[in-house]
Amino acid sequence: MSNNSKFWRLAALVPQVQCPDQPIPFRQKVVYTTSVLAIFLVASQLPLYGINHRPRTIEPDPLHWMYLIVAANRNTLLTHGILAILAPEVLMNFVVVTKTIILDTSTPETRILMSRAQKLLGILITILGAVSFYVQSYHFTVNTVLVMLQILCSGIIVIYLDDVLKKGYGLLSGTSLFTATSSCGNILWKALSPMSIIYPGKGAEFEGAVVAWVHLLITRTDKLSAMSKAFYRQNLPNITSFLATCGFVPLAILFQGFYITLPVRTGSIFQAECRIKLSNFLYGPIVLHHFFVPLPYFISKVLYMKYNGNILVNLLGPWNRSNHFGQSIPTGGIAYYLTTPPTFVDLHRDPLHAFIYVSFVLISCVILSEWVILCAPVKGIYNGFVVLKEERRLRVAQPDSIHVNEILSYVRKAACVGGFLAGALIIFADLIGVLGTGTGVMLAVTALYPYFDGRASEVGSFGY
Structure with missing residues (x-):
């Protein structure tokens, strides 16, 4: 795609938040982050004006998996959650890595253009979401227009709230903050809900x-x-799941400190140890795992509700109402084998199901870790993934004793190990029955850990 195409010319017109002229004090960053989070939480609870709201029930929701993916809340201003910021970022990284679009991402002008293009894609996705409501309503009324405008405006607001945080005004990117907030909110609701x-x-x-x-x-x-x-x-939700969650969180936090040590020379005499922290490779794969893995469940469930007699739909998986927190679960087909076995006993009862599920999660996490590394710029690998043991100023030192390709080789190996261990933790969390999902708990821990590790401002939407 040429940079002179209509899309890129239109993207160049999209406004964006200006970067700060000077470093933002920590307290001011806290204020910005807290304000953005408050807006997100309020919007996730404000109902859309103009539609009939039914009382909350435990009836199965066909879009349950989709709402978990994008941190959405049905029939509120955040009906589409963070879809407008997550999907464009995944898409732009994909087309750059696969060289569908040839861009020199090392230049500031190109990075600014990509940022504008992501916002344009997010706005287009928001418009499609608003139009989809009109298609579902089957009629055009004043209320329909009001709801479409609310969805459109809230989606654009989410896009620019994320841009505020990315430009250095906040402590973490919008994707990290919103997904972690959604996961934590889901866990707290299941534990303390007065409903x-x-x-x-x-x-x-x-x-x-x-x-x-x-x-x-x-x-x-x-x-x-x-x-x-x-x-x-x-x-x-029961107390066993609550205690399992309380026990799993410290384990996930402990895992954040794992690293691979690589000796390097920062000068002609000075010798230092270079730590490649596995936690730096966790967030990207977990976000993508959280985004992509539930998609087969969502597609299978929606198709089964409308075409449950079709052979191909049944091959994807039939669904039955379950006693598991009021949600339906697949009872066969592809979706069944990609679903967590309910208990450890089921691992022995259906070993084929357990083998396919474990293999799928581990392989997908390793592949996604590799993909995240391919998307990461070399600067991000030096300044984000490689951490020196000595003073923090040495982080930017170029290790002259080891060739850059060897450093990248170690980074890729660390990414594979980190992805594999993250997948193992997700499987363990799902098997012990944590509140929410294992991916959700890992997502929250991995997103919030940089706050306590002192590198929150260095972590982007996918960990670099």
């Missing part, structure tokens, strides 16, 4: 695992039965 569900003949139960535990202990005379119900109920 009560009324079951015919059984009475009311609270959705939150901890709240339900306290309620059952207070209201039931048989405390043993109450404890058993709170720990092992299948229709809603």
